[in-house]
Amino acid sequence: MSAASIKEVARHAGVSLGTVSNVLNRPNNVAPATRQRVLDAIAELGYVRNDSARQLRAGQSRTIAIVVLDVANPFFTDVVRGAEQVVEEAGAMLVVCNSGEDSARERRHLELLEEQRVRGVLITPVGHGRQPNLGRLHNRGIPVVLVDRGSGRASRCSVAVDDVLGGRLAMEHLLDQGHRRIAYLGGPFSIPQVADRHAGAAAALAERGPAAELRVAPTTNLTVAAGRRAAEELLTLPVRQRPSAVFCANDLIALGVLQELTGRGLRVPDDVAIVGYDDIEFADAAAVPLSSVRQPREQLGRTAAQLLLEEAEAGESHRHRHVVFQPELVVRRSSDRR
């Protein structure tokens, strides 16, 4: 009942053990009549392959892991969905691990994955310095692809989105709409994404708007509450100095700003225009639909998985690649002063 092995199937079908294996893996090498006898035996006994034995023999597993910073973050769930498509298509299995931005948990996961001899790992590593946890995998010859982290290192592949460009797109749009006093809301700047998006906005301003001004209103983190606080602070400014538009480092901040401003009786976009970042599902569902910079999240996952499979196939001959995607501005009512 619980565990029929290939051996019992063989006995049942009156063939040798190797023949059963052939039916499973190279059916064309087995005469139709024999094949059918074996298949019948399999069905009758409810035989199911034992993957441990198979892997042990093969020396490698068919599973690929993705280690994310937060399973509950819409960004990562979409990346996972993208990776899933590619991995399943290749007949492999994707397991999702959650580091929760905790380096110790990340390490523990990677150790377990190493014991399982995973085929490869997609990961957005915790922190942004050296990655000792990843070094071990590398020594072991397990392919690693960095997700949403550009890699200076030539020793592994990476996929990321051009956040500088994203900042630029948002800023150019606001300039096009005629805004000349604009605020950037986001923080902390130690997060590469926050810094890059600001850099892009600043660059666009330098090129395009000699007469315009970009004020930075740093936030402690990227939450709705932080956005609300930042908006409160903007409202303390004399009306003439108040920005006519804000560009937020992510959508959560933008939603907080939107909420605070409308709560205080200001109209969006007429009094203040808002552009967010990420284009999360609720950007479109906000009280005033939110303009936002969209990242190709699923594609990020798909591409990362493809690079990984490619590397796993190619082995030594593989050349590492760094793919950078371009974000896209989605204009909605919050910044559309018609």
Add this chain to the structure above:
Amino acid sequence: MSAASIKEVARHAGVSLGTVSNVLNRPNNVAPATRQRVLDAIAELGYVRNDSARQLRAGQSRTIAIVVLDVANPFFTDVVRGAEQVVEEAGAMLVVCNSGEDSARERRHLELLEEQRVRGVLITPVGHGRQPNLGRLHNRGIPVVLVDRGSGRASRCSVAVDDVLGGRLAMEHLLDQGHRRIAYLGGPFSIPQVADRHAGAAAALAERGPAAELRVAPTTNLTVAAGRRAAEELLTLPVRQRPSAVFCANDLIALGVLQELTGRGLRVPDDVAIVGYDDIEFADAAAVPLSSVRQPREQLGRTAAQLLLEEAEAGESHRHRHVVFQPELVVRRSSDRR
């Protein structure tokens, strides 16, 4: 480099293979000096256990799977986080699989999991009829716990939330606020949750509000867009027949309603009060913070994992249990007519 086995460690340390195994699994049975020699060898060779071999020998794996309908749904991601805590504490590993509400994908995942000889499966199955996919696992003796699905069957454990009670809580709250003309927005009623929540609301009305009225405005699904359409329809009613409050089958619908109503110049909660269901993260961040019925999502996951581990331990002596949690009403501004 790539694969040092126990055998090489043994040779390196000048001991037998069994001794190395003892160092790994029963260190106290090994003399300190020998133990140290072995540990040094392990470190030097970068030895990592091969889990396939270990499992093959043990006949069972240490991984537990959770199969969800949608990895991107905040409800499930929270359940996953809860399950994760318990599973990791037990030294096991949780793998997350996504059925995407597709029965074929669900089956394929379960087959792979069966091949891996998983220790157990937490699952919210696709559909609500018979579950042939689950029957196979059961025959094989793999414990299964149903998540967010009450189970009539005594053959497995389940954890769920009392949706009837949730509907009742929402309704009683609205009645307490003095509302007498109330609408229930949600659909399709083939989804157990939608039907249960309505049943609870209806029951509360029957008991408490002899003079009140509950109008049902069915929707095609549970999205923001559906909520917006339903709100439009409500607005076609003559003002005197218009409900003064709406109870929505989930928060997405509620957000759609909120958006449409405020867009048309109505005030929430003064003109119309709104209560949603699920208490998703954005309920609190909406333009008017949304009252909602909160489900103990993480606890759902934790409990499910505990039941599973318990069953996996106990084996035959295990008695199946059905745990039902109580939801909780979170009152915010959208229904608080101060």
Add this chain to the structure above:
DNA sequence: ATAACTTCCTAAAACGTTTCACACGCTCGC
């Protein structure tokens, strides 16, 4: 001095699969 215990270690078997070398019986082509 011997038996009975410990303590520490070894050798070998087993888990279920895949693969490889080979054997058997045919049919061809010459």
Add this chain to the structure above:
DNA sequence: GCGAGCGTGTGAAACGTTTTAGGAAGTTAT
């Protein structure tokens, strides 16, 4: 009629671990 080649099947080895029975010393009790 004979080697070559093909199609089909067999048996054994190997993957790396855990476990079990037991052996070789050393210690204690008699």
